[in-house]
Structure formats: structure tokens, C-alpha cells
């Protein structure tokens with residue numbers, strides 16, 4: 473199953489330069505709980521952002537897959553340069569953890585969306601790509617302060 477997980481504000485903002493525009497402890501805890509030890513796919517910008525946060529500590533996921541079309545190599549990850557072929561053939565559970573470019577490329581393959589809606593407006597410059605959320609069915613919803621943790625499943629055609 474291909475899962476996408478992200479947090480966005482009222483304007484679908486997800487980033488400020490190469491960082492998160494906010495710091496919500498409860499959302500970080502939710503993200504950690506869902507992705508701990510899980511195979512994850514991310515873009516190389518998100519990888520750099522997480523690496524600078526974790527410094528010398530290993531990232532807390534299972535197998536890392538990093539999307540990149542450059543010559544860059546990663547000593548702790550498998551590089552993915554053809555996302556379509558990778559996702560078409562992927563077996564088992566995978567969490568796609570960003571960023572914008574990789575969410576956009578992965579959305580057509582998403583079975584499940586873990587969206588944290590932040591009922592507030594923040595400053596930043598990276599937005600989630602527009603898409604039709606009505607193609608998904610809301611299966612879980614939990615409001616905690618300004619955070620609304622929602623899980624959606626793709627409606628089978």
C-alpha cells in the first residue's frame with residue numbers, strides 16, 4: 473500500500489525554504505508514530521532537511537528510498553530515479569514523506585493519505601500541489617487543538 477503523509481495549513485502551505493514553517497510537537501509525534509521503522513520514499517531536498525535535523529543520528533525509518541535524478545549517491549539509502557516504475561512495482565507498505573515534488577509525482581499511486589490539517593495560517597513558500605481530495609474517502613478524523621489528523625482512502629473506480 474502506498475501511503476502519503478504530510479501536514480498543511482489552511483492555504484495548503486507545507487514548507488518554508490527547505491524546512492517546515494511551524495513546530496507542532498503533536499504533529500511530529502504523530503508523524504514519528506506512523507513512520508517509525510517503515511520504508512519511506514522522499515526527495516533529496518527533504519532528505520537533506522531531515523539529515524540536518526537528526527545530525528549524526530540515523531533517520532528513524534526503515535529502508536530509505538531517495539528520489540533523485542542527479543548523479544548524487546546516498547550511503548544509507550537506495551536511490552530512485554524513476555518514480556513511476558518504482559511505485560508501479562512496489563510491494564508492501566511504503567510511506568511517501570515529501571516534499572512537494574515527490575508528493576506530486578506519487579499522488580497517482582497513493583492508496584492512503586495521512587493529512588494533518590492545520591487550522592491556522594503560516595508563512596512560507598512551498599505549497600502542496602492542487603489535487604482532487606473528493607477522489608478519496610475520509611476514514612478517520614481526530615481533532616487535537618488546531619490540528620486535524622485525517623486519514624483518507626482512495627475510492628476504487
Ligand SMILES: NC(=O)c1ccc[n+]([C@@H]2O[C@H](COP(=O)([O-])OP(=O)(O)OC[C@H]3O[C@@H](n4cnc5c(N)ncnc54)[C@H](OP(=O)(O)O)[C@@H]3O)[C@@H](O)[C@H]2O)c1
Pocket residue numbers: 477478479480485486487488489490491492493514515516517518519521539540541542544552553554555569570571572573574575577598
Ligand atoms: N509539511 C510537510 O508535511 C512536509 C513534508 C516533507 C517536506 N516538506 C517541505 O517540502 C519542501 C521540499 O520539497 P521540494 O519539492 O523542494 O523537494 P523534494 O520533493 O524533497 O525533493 C525534490 C528532489 O527530487 C528529485 N526529483 C525531481 N524530479 C524527480 C523525478 N522525476 N524522479 C526522481 N527524482 C526527482 C530532485 O533531486 P535531484 O536534483 O537530486 O535530481 C529534486 O531536487 C521543504 O520545504 C520541506 O520542508 C513538508
